[in-house]
Amino acid sequence: MTSPIITVDRVTKNFTNPAGEQLPVLADVSLELREGEIVALLGKSGSGKSTLLRVIAGLVEPSAGTVHYRGAVVAEPNPGTAMVFQSFALLPWLTVRQNVELGLRADGVAAAARAERALRAIDMIGLDGFENAYPKELSGGMRQRVGFARALVVQPEVLLMDEPFSALDVLTADNLRGELIRLWDLPGFPTKSVLMVTHNIEEAVQLADRILVLDANPGRIKGEILVDIERPRDPRGRQVQQLVDKAYRLLTDAPSTPTVTGPTTEPLPRASVDGIAGMLELLAVHGGSADLAHLATELRFEVDDLLPLVDAAAMLNLASVHGGDIALTPEGHAFVDADIDKAKEIFARAACSSAPLVAAIDRALAGSPKQQLRDGFFLDVLRRGFTEDEARRQLRTAIDWGRYGELFDYDADERTLTRHTFGG
Template identity: 65%
Template sequence: MSALITVDRVSKSFTGTTGAELRVLDSITLDLHEGEIVALLGRSGSGKSTLLRTIAGLIAPTSGTVRYRGTELSGANPGAAMVFQTFALMPWLTVQDNVELGLAARGVPTAERRERALAAIDLIGLDGFESAYPKELSGGMRQRVGFARALVLEPDLLLMDEPFSALDVLTAENLRNELMSLWTGPEFPTRSICVVTHNIEEAVLLADRVLVLGANPGHLRAEITVDLDRPRDRRSPAFAALVDHLYDLLTGREPDAPEPEPADATPTARPLPAASVGGLAGLVEIVHARGGRADLPDLAAELNFEVDDLLPLVDAAALLDFLLVTGGDLHLTPIGEAFTTAGIQRSKEIFAGQARDRAPLVRTIRRTLEAGAHGTVRAGFFRDLLRRGFSTTDARQQLDTAIDWGRYAELFDYDTNTDRITLDTTSVHT
């Protein structure tokens, strides 16, 4: 079967503020075929949305090619339409006007635009709201407008960038089910769907194939075929087995890309997870309360969170050696048990020792302050260094996390007025 879309060794880099190259995608090759739904699944930093936008032709690859029906893209993909996470509606336009936008851009005559837009609005279940404005609609209804605006173009390929993540759980589930009903029906105007998600169950519910992306930079880690009949039963053993396998892939190390040990790593080789001290300490407490072991998928379900929401906390607790992660299982370590059962001051001392030894950026800041004559450094110094390996946003997040950890551990302090980080000389954590 010939490919609808061919992504051939695509890499994408951006230039950071310091002029250094920031690679987001690294040599990705994949095909999308007619009659299938493909999910792009990965953690933060895996470049899922960037890859989707290269397929849409909205971002040009730095190297490699994207081809639509054999023709290399040199601009927007003529066979694709996109649904965004944030709805991206024009608030001053009615539902019908929003749906007609793409048709107007293509020069479709007014009468035909109206007819096609009304048909798409009816298909997606919004008839009666043609004259409403976005502010009058719920989140689920706004996303329906986004679907109608994409489907009215009758694209070969429907691209969806986390289209359900901004919705409440019940609305998202209802919209997913309706999308699957449309997909299997005779009136659905598109031949293939590619959806970006961080929700593992969503990927198994929707997709015929799941492409798992690794991070920093984004690369294709695994391809999993979902050979289950629709509608899919979350309670079936086959469904659960696929979900567990994908959890293992997302939480486990890649065999060909071993991470350096925290004590030896640089701040760019082992970035700090976006986790607060309170958040990671809370996770360690929960695992301790469950007898020192917890199943990550079950824990996420009990807490009514997505696993992707918990992964930064898991990564942070593992980085500090408070938890050991094996597949989807979390195990409390001896130092983790000491940390969560000690009194406040002793717990802070344990955290300080682990952060100083095992959190590379915290260690780097502490050593820089100790080496300086006055024990103080402008925070901008570290931001500039971090921007050589991270985007501006990620560099800021890295430093914010390090400051949060360092202040709690009394390893250093930060003054927002002067934007300076200073050695905490009153601390006993030396």
């Protein structure tokens, strides 16, 4: 075994909420990146994947723990890394060559050497002839090629990629994944290790030598999957499908039960009632159960599309998840088979018994003299456990669920929630 290029040692990262309280995003994360390997970070939304990538890049300081590059503590932008972003992050007023030269300019490389190295990188990534084009003249795939060239021109030992293919169409993304592997196999390719954030399980299995699965709220490493399959990998092959199933099992294994349950310890999944109902109806069409990997393929869903719906259905006890499979519960069958009024009643009962935030809102409104409260009351509670954006998203989801169940209504103009009885 070679010595690690990057060592992450018990890294924790907290952010501060408006009340000055610490919100954990990453908790006690340790990992190593070694020469000759591509590693994928896979996890649900809220698992801190992108934050971890930025901590490794030296762009975000950990609250506890350390990151080492070749044995030296990273206390500033990591000199051994370069990053490719999901959003391309190109400067629109610069040409392709000028965008590629940015990192070299920051390193103080002379103009003639900058131009030579930039043109070599542009050639390597397949953008010959577009050196003087501006980003607005390029397709999404070509812009991301510029992003790769800009990262590779500084010859990083470790290439960090934050969902680099997720903003692209399917065919373009497949093409660029193939280009990445082609470059990886080139003799003399300067990058010795790749760490990639993704929410696409098939992508992780296609590209990575190891997959690290992160748990969420806060992010911590939940498990590791070794991908010992020669490239190129057949996405329909038995070995690939077995690893995809294994990843789904790891992602959907229930985390340890929180010691204190409540709105800030059991967040509502990012799932609408329509999305939950649609998935349950699809399960009914499949006879009441389905393999999650096959379901995702059928729907063309990725982790962040499917798993919030799965988590929501499981939270509400309308579906159960075990070993990478999902099945309707008796309540789920009753929900799918019911008419609209009965379905609302079933959903309301499930939300009040199993969704902590919905239940907390219902109890608070019931205890209010007018059975009415402003949304700020609930946002103040949620801000103790979430960022401002996430607190507002949690409340929006709770309002969506509560309205459907006819537990309470929301007046956006007055910013008030009002409780009413079922059918009222």
